[in-house]
Amino acid sequence: MLEDIATIFIASALINNFVFQRYLGLCIFFGVTKRMETAVGMSITFTSVMVISAALSWLIYKNVMIPLNLGFLKIVIFIGIVSGFVQAADTIMKKVTPGLYYKLGIYLALIVTNCIILAVPLINASEKYDLLQSLTLGLGSGAGFSLALIIMASIRERLELADVPKSFEGLPISFVLTGLIALAFLGFSGMIPL
Amino acid sequence: MNEKINYWKIFKNGLFSENPVFRLALSLCPAVAVTSGVKNGFLMGVAVLFVQTMSNITVSIIRNFIHPRVRIPSYIFIIATWVTVTDLLMAAYARDVYKDMGLYIQLIVAFAIILSRLESFASKKNVLPSGVDGLGMGVGFLLALVLIGFVRELLGKGALWGYQFTPSKPLLIMILPTGGFFVMGLLMGLFNWIDRRFFGGKTTAEVHMEGHKHGSH
Secondary structure, eight states, rough: HHHHHHHHHHIIITTOOTTSSSOSSSHHHHHHHHHHHHHHHHHHHHHHHHHHHHHHHHHIIIIITTTTTOOOGHHHHHHHHHHHHHHHHHHHHHOOOOHHHHHHHHHHHHHHTTTTHHHHHHHHHTTOOOHHHHHHHHHHHHHHHHHHHHHHHHHHHHHTTTTOOOOTTTTTHHHHHHHHHHHHGGGGGGOOOO | OOOOOOOHHHHHHHHHHTTTTTSSOOOHHHHHSSSSHHHHHHHHHHHHHHHHHHHHHHHHHHHHSGGGGGGGHHHHHHHHHHHHHHHHHHHHHHHHHHHHHHHHHHGGGOOOHHHHHIIITTSOHHHHHHHHHHHHHHHHHHHHHHHHHHHHHHHHHEEEEEEESSOOOOTTTSSSHHHHHHHHHHHHHHHHIIIIIIOOOHHHHHHHHHHHSOOOO
């Protein structure tokens, strides 16, 4: 049981890292990694939204959609759940913790239609995970995404000073860099015998 | 609308000057994820083409009935409906590729490019120009995916569309995740270079910034 949970966590954080192996969330990944501060804020927001939306969508999938045989509508329903939840979090944070809202609130708006958030419930549904496993997948993916953002932000702060060919400035060189990090992450794939 | 609309110009816009992948740098996730071969890239491109065109047309037809304040959620549900249609069709008729690509097909719903075209084009124009715009963007996307898939499959497997024409595998790294990022970066650099050298255009970074100003993310 515990072993199973640990396997899911490590697999989702390192081996199937969302950015480097599954290529999800690239828009955000390249968008917010210009500065370390935004990268850290984004990681915190993303991880918490992922865990909560994993739990919410599991509850609805298990208790509403399966009994009613609505599995084929999962895309429509999950995106409704996620965007509804993010909208609610936005409003609640603004009222309850304005300080936190001004630090992290701007990222919430970016999250609503993001593939990486939607991917967690979809993977959970297709793997038929139970509640604990779903939460672990959410947490592991969040941790993996945070790791990727922080690595990339630290490199890009230095990249500003580098002398890059004009045509490769900005995104193209970041893609090549990401490729190199992905190569390093390939080394993790031997950690768990699948 | 009486003014004459240049459909070819709208169509061409999506092909090169606002190519979703190389120029606007939107919806990059599938561009690297499914393009380990030409065939996967092509099918993904067709799926996006279909969803983009149909959502453009749908929004254009019912745009007068959507209250501006709820437009984004309505657009998302329209896209989600068409993605579900595509998803079920693919699951029924293309089972072998669906196993690898299923997740990415479902995630078309979160593509920035589709939503931003609905917001900036289809919500203001008539049905025909909207459909053409969707076609142009979709074909631009399709071509980009096929191009990346072509480079990766040729170099990684020595094959095209699954057909092996040389027994050697020159650069196996190209079909690994790493290769996807490399090819993407190099092609983007090449496009920038061509544009700067021959057309005096801007770099991807600058186009990207402008895209952010009048597109949603």
